[in-house]
Every structure is written in structure tokens, then in C-alpha cells.
Amino acid sequence: GAVVSQHPSWVICKSGTSVKIECRSLDFQATTMFWYRQFPKQSLMLMATSNEGSKATYEQGVEKDKFLINHASLTLSTLTVTSAHPEDSSFYICSAVIPGQNNSPLHFGNGTRLTVT
């Protein structure tokens, strides 16, 4: 149980285009999802907290107009990288928590490798 599916697993796009990454909770409803970014051999940096039915909460230094987050249903959050540039190339990972479970771990998707050429 507690499966999180992330799609696509990798994507290559041209500079200036936009890319959408989907994060789905398959067997539970997730009112809250988290989006992380990870550079090679580095840690995960929290980008934003995605809240179902309301605006996402962005971490300091993350451009909300650059990284659009939509959490329109209890099982889907999307991250859109707008006007992508080569420096946006990274590994993006989403995670979700089962609501109502105090001290419960996060359940992660398998990540999306974004390469901007």
C-alpha cells in the first residue's frame, strides 16, 4: 500500500518550453504532497508544499511563477517547469503523506529526470 506514482520518469525538452510532471497517490488520498529537487550526489531540497484545493506553499528562494504547482484533486499534484532553461535540469521528486497518521513517513515517487537542452 501507499504507492506514489510519478510521471514521466525522464524528459528531455528544449530551452524555453514548459514541462509538466505528475505525482499521483494510487491507493490513498493525499491532501498534502511535497516537491523536491535533487542535484547529482546531493540532498533533497524542498521546493514547495502542495495543498489540495489551495495554493502551494513555496520555500524561500523558489520562484512560484517558474515552478507552477496544481493540486486539483486528492490524488494528483502537478509541477510545471515553465520556460525551462538548462539550469533547471535536475531530478525532481514528489512525496505524499497519508493524512491523519501522526509521525507517519513520506511515500515517494520514483522521480523525474529533467534535461533541458
Place this chain on the structure above:
Amino acid sequence: SQQGEEDPQALSIQEGENATMNCSYKTSINNLQWYRQNSGRGLVHLILIRSNEREKHSGRLRVTLDTSKKSSSLLITASRAADTASYFCATNRIQGAQKLVFGQGTRLTINP
């Protein structure tokens, strides 16, 4: 924001040996969690230890927590080649429910 630090950054041992990884953090926490990440994949939760616990076991894993020193350790006993991965600690601050802050990770290599 707090930032966890793990050491060593990289560890290479022979199969069958024990592997110990350490994590330090800076602020008060609600719990500390350890995750594993295979190359190019998402993270898998290994074990969670609450701030009022000192030690926890799960199979070949043993986690300790010393809140006075703001540190934790993860011990993997009788290591296997399949344990090769990166290991991250993550802390959950009291006021930040489910919002985890990850350490830098330890890249563990188990040599057959």
C-alpha cells in the same frame, strides 16, 4: 532552516561487515527518519524514531537517537551487496508536521 549533516559522505565496505552512518541536526525535532535511495530512484522509508526514543531496531537495521547531542546513527549489520545505496536522515520539526529536512546523505558501497 536546519540542515542535517551526515558522515561519512561516502563509505565502502566488504560484504558481511557492518556499516555505520551518522547524522547530526541543529534544532529540536519531533522525530527523525532514515531513508534509502537507489541511484536515480525515489526514496524508500527505512525507520522512524521519535524524539522520546533512544534506540530502535528493524531487521538488520539499528537506529539510535541522542537528542542531547542532536545526533543519530544508522547501523546496518551483516551488509549485503544489495544494500549499496545512498542513505539520508530527515528530521521533522515539532511545528513542521510532515515537512522533512534532509541531510546530505551517505553513499554506501558494499563490495562483494
